[in-house]
Amino acid sequence: MRRATYLSVAVGSLLIVVKLVAWGATDSVALLSTLIDSTLDTVASLVNLFAVRQALQPADHQHRFGHGKAEPLAGLAQSTFIAGSALFLVGEAGKRMFFPEAVDHAPLGIAVMAFSIVMTVGLVLFQRYVIRRTGSLAIDADHLHYVGDLGMNMCVIVSLILSAQFGFEWADPLFALGIAGFLVYSAATIAWRSLHLLMDREFPDEDRKRIAEICQAHPDVHDIHDLRTRSAGLQGFIQLHLELDPDISLKRAHVISDEVEAGLRKAFPAADVIIHQDPAGTMERKDPFDGERYATRDASRTVPRRSRAS
Missing domain, CATH: 1.20.1510.10 (Cation efflux protein transmembrane domain)
Structure with a gap:
């Protein structure tokens, strides 16, 4: 450059x-x-x-x-x-x-x-x-x-x-x-x-979908929510919440997040990735702006959701 x-x-x-x-x-x-x-x-x-x-x-x-x-x-x-x-x-x-x-x-x-x-x-x-x-x-x-x-x-x-x-x-x-x-x-x-x-515009839709697919490819991830992305020059920023089994240990949740993060960094090497772990099924989670809900691989694992306001 x-x-x-x-x-x-x-x-x-x-x-x-x-x-x-x-x-x-x-x-x-x-x-x-x-x-x-x-x-x-x-x-x-x-x-x-x-x-x-x-x-x-x-x-x-x-x-x-x-x-x-x-x-x-x-x-x-x-x-x-x-x-x-x-x-x-x-x-x-x-x-x-x-x-x-x-x-x-x-x-x-x-x-x-x-x-x-x-x-x-x-x-x-x-x-x-x-x-x-x-x-x-x-x-x-x-x-x-x-x-x-x-x-x-x-x-x-x-x-x-x-x-x-x-x-x-x-x-x-x-x-x-x-x-x-x-x-x-x-x-x-x-x-x-x-x-x-x-103005911190989101990544293109195809990149956001790719992020969701990478996260959901992990067998222990139930779903993701609150995905936020932005760019600043060469640097990209990805923030999201992973929904994991509520009964696993904190150590196991950390290992899963590290594995998901490694996959995201491989696909987006210039991105800074921040992941938060949530127990699946505790509350409704939606994309805060467009209401998008990312589909899971297995519909039987999807937990009924309530609105954030509730």
Whole structure:
């Protein structure tokens, strides 16, 4: 993850330099749009660099649950940068729509955009590898930027060709407006995912069902209830109650919980698991929010239940 952030900052800085030179020579607003995007991508990558360093810090006495929420906070910062660049780009493209200008030195602009595509492809492939290994939201958000950059760079090449070779001067601002629209969509996507993490959204339904299946696969587990899950950066948190035979010893209940926990950790290696043991059949237990009740393997072992309020 650290190497991905370093590489992202390095590639972004290099692209800023070459695009700045090309924009000065061509005066293309579409090329300006990619320059702005690369600048903000680099700023966002710097934010990512510090956020990832913080998120990877182990838990301490002041942060018992770790520092994982630094990642979604960085995601919100990135979405703000991206949205701001899109608004600026809309203004620049709007002016060029009313006062179209010919694009100069188009071959230089095309060469710079081709170079940008090659550099960005290498970065995107490495980021994709890191995301598969870690599931990092911060790296995923950065990856989204640069995947968008690939499409933008290709659009700019088309825009430069249409403007310089065919005299279609409106192509430049039209492509810039299209890029601005994509930037707004990207900003909204990143912000939405970041807010889910900050608000402790539950794991996906398929993961919650998998947790229930792992618990119920143990022969001594009657049922589970009060399953709560959330994520904070790379760290996941799973909390649940196991319903066990009320006549077993505390030591045996502890052994069963350890065995269930081992199964959960194998399936969710980045998760912190907390399990509470309850005697089966003592009171009604439901998921406190959606009322979901997890079915047992053997219906004959299910104990009639009363409502929590009773």
